Amino acid sequence: MAVNVGALSVALILGFIFVFSFMLVGRKATTGVPGKFQCFVEIIIEFISTSVKETFHVKNKLIAPIALTIFMWIFLMNLMKLVPVDWLPAVFGMVGLLITPEAIKYDVSEYSFLEQVMAHPWSYLTIAPTTDINITMGMALGVFFLIIGYSIYFKGLGGFIKELSFTPFNHWALVPFNLVLELVTLISKPVSLGLRLFGNLYAGEVIFILIALVGLYQLPLHFAWAVFHILVIVLQAFLFMMLTIVYLSMAAEDH
Amino acid sequence: MDINLTLLGQSIAFAFFVWFTMKFVWPPINNAIEERQKTIADGLAASKRATEDLENARAKADDELNAAKVKAAALIDQAKKRATKLVEEETQRGHAEREKIIASGYAEVEAERNRVREELRKQVAFLAITGAEKIIEREVDAQKQSDIVEKLVAEL
Numbered sequence: 001m002a003v004n005v006g007a008l009s010v011a012l013i014l015g016f017i018f019v020f021s022f023m024l025v026g027r028k029a030t031t032g033v034p035g036k037f038q039c040f041v042e043i044i045i046e047f048i049s050t051s052v053k054e055t056f057h058v059k060n061k062l063i064a065p066i067a068l069t070i071f072m073w074i075f076l077m078n079l080m081k082l083v084p085v086d087w088l089p090a091v092f093g094m095v096g097l098l099i100t101p102e103a104i105k106y107d108v109s110e111y112s113f114l115e116q117v118m119a120h121p122w123s124y125l126t127i128a129p130t131t132d133i134n135i136t137m138g139m140a141l142g143v144f145f146l147i148i149g150y151s152i153y154f155k156g157l158g159g160f161i162k163e164l165s166f167t168p169f170n171h172w173a174l175v176p177f178n179l180v181l182e183l184v185t186l187i188s189k190p191v192s193l194g195l196r197l198f199g200n201l202y203a204g205e206v207i208f209i210l211i212a213l214v215g216l217y218q219l220p221l222h223f224a225w226a227v228f229h230i231l232v233i234v235l236q237a238f239l240f241m242m243l244t245i246v247y248l249s250m251a252a253e254d255h
Numbered sequence: 256m257d258i259n260l261t262l263l264g265q266s267i268a269f270a271f272f273v274w275f276t277m278k279f280v281w282p283p284i285n286n287a288i289e290e291r292q293k294t295i296a297d298g299l300a301a302s303k304r305a306t307e308d309l310e311n312a313r314a315k316a317d318d319e320l321n322a323a324k325v326k327a328a329a330l331i332d333q334a335k336k337r338a339t340k341l342v343e344e345e346t347q348r349g350h351a352e353r354e355k356i357i358a359s360g361y362a363e364v365e366a367e368r369n370r371v372r373e374e375l376r377k378q379v380a381f382l383a384i385t386g387a388e389k390i391i392e393r394e395v396d397a398q399k400q401s402d403i404v405e406k407l408v409a410e411l
Contacts, residue, residue, distance in 0.1 A: 004261040011265060015272045019280060026283030031290040038287075045284050064285075065277035073272060134258060138265025142273070145266075 006092075006125035007132035014076040014129070022072070044072065051242060056249040058154065063248060066146065070139065071241040077135070078201060078233035080128040082226055085208040090114070093123025130236075131205040133198045140194030143244050147189060150251035189247050193240060200236050204229055380408045 025041045034042060048071060052064045094117050096103060101120075108116045117123060129135040151160040164182040165175045204225075211221045384404060 001260045003259065003264060008261050008264050008268075012268055015268060019272055019275045022276070022280040022284070026280055026287075029283050029287035031287050031294060034287075034291075041284060042288055045281075045288060049285070062273075062277055065281040066273050068281060069269070069273045069276045073269075132261065134261030135265045137258065138262045139269050141262065141266045142269035 004126065004132055004134055006127075007129040007135055010080060010125075010127060011073075011077055011129035011135055014080070015073050018069075018072045018076055022068075044068070048241070052245055055242070055245045056252070058249070058252045060252065063245065066248070067241050067245055070143075070244055071237050074130060074139070074197065074240050075234065075237035077129040078237055081131070081201065081204060081208070081229055081233065083127055084222070085127075085205065085212050086118075088127045089123040089125045090117055092125045093117035093120040096120040096122030128201065128205060130197055130201040133194070133202070136198040136201075137190075137194040139197070139240070140190035143193060143247065144187075144190035146244075147186070147247050147251045150248050154252040155254070189243075193243055193247075197236055197240055200232060204232060376408045380404050383407055 021037075022041060025038050029038060045068065048067045049064060052067050056063050097117055097120050100122075103121050104116070104119050106119075108119050111119060126132045148160075151163070155163065164186070165178055167178060167182060169178055207225055208222070211218045211225060214221065
């Protein structure tokens with residue numbers, strides 16, 4: 001099976017930027033008057049801490065780091081959408097054309113230079129990783145395992161299976177029916193998480209691509225759509241984080 | 256766009272980043288924030304306490320001041336009374352002195368007058384005797400007639 005190297009490496013680079021910049025702040029964190037970047041980081045931490053405390057009432061030291069990771073990572077990955085849609089692909093296609101021109105499988109000798117560049121497979125780079133369904137579903141899969149893990153951790157394996165079997169109808173004859181219902185509920189959580197993020201971001205990216213096709217008029221259009229997307233970027237990151245917290249708190253608490 | 260190994264890679268990366276955040280990112284920053292919150296809370300409490308202390312000190316100072324004022328008023332009062340008493344005493348003493356001086360003056364004058372009167376009597380007696388001598392034209396023995404003279408002097 002293939003790996004989407006572009007999207008995954010951008011995602012990893014962004015993830016490392018996030019963890020290392022935050023770790024640096026944490027290492028140099030002073031309890032006195034904080035610097036500006038520390039202030040910024042602390043605002044995010046406080047914001048996430050508040051969100052977590054409002055929703056997740058069981059004491060758990062994993063939940064807040066999960067929320068922080070999800071929020072910051074998805075935010076950074078979404079943020080890549082504000083990079084003009086064909087700018088980095090063109091750069092990478094150019095580099096690819098210089099290093100491995102044989103990677104283009106068909107005859108491009110009559111193409112213009114830019115067309116050759118964009119014909120090179122390296123130009124298929126997905127600069128915004130969250131427009132790749134593998135990335136969003138990968139995150140959702142992680143959350144899915146966390147939901148199962150939290151359920152088992154807080155209720156025990158028996159409690160988890162019992163919850164799946166005896167809700168909403170507490171009768172042994174309806175166990176199969178309950179199981180179907182509850183499993184759909186369970187599986188729909190990561191699916192909805194991943195698809196929501198992917199759908200929003202991919203649709204936005206498609207519009208960016210369409211805008212990029214209209215020629216010179218793309219500049220004001222691109223600007224307007226990008227401004228609108230500043231909202232989408234933060235909102236989707238926040239939604240993913242909030243829903244994760246909600247799902248995990250549902251997994252951790254008895255109904 | 257299909258589902259492929261990227262999914263798994265992303266899931267693993269996600270797990271790694273969550274672990275990393277839990278281990279190295281969240282605790283130090285959160286600790287710093289909580290510690291600062293504690294410091295700020297302590298500072299606020301301390302300032303509140305200081306304000307209360309100040310208030311107490313001010314009230315105490317007011318009390319002391321009032322007490323001192325009362326004491327000072329009492330002292331002044333006492334001093335005034337004492338001064339009045341002193342003046343009165345002095346006045347009385349002065350009066351007494353004056354009376355005494357006047358009395359002694361009177362006595363002196365009286366003594367002087369008596370003395371002068373005596374003198375005058377003697378002179379008058381002498382003049383009377385001299386007159387009598389001239390009238391009777393003879394020597395009167397003052398020694399022999401001294402009883403008459405004495406009598407005369409006593410009558411003056």
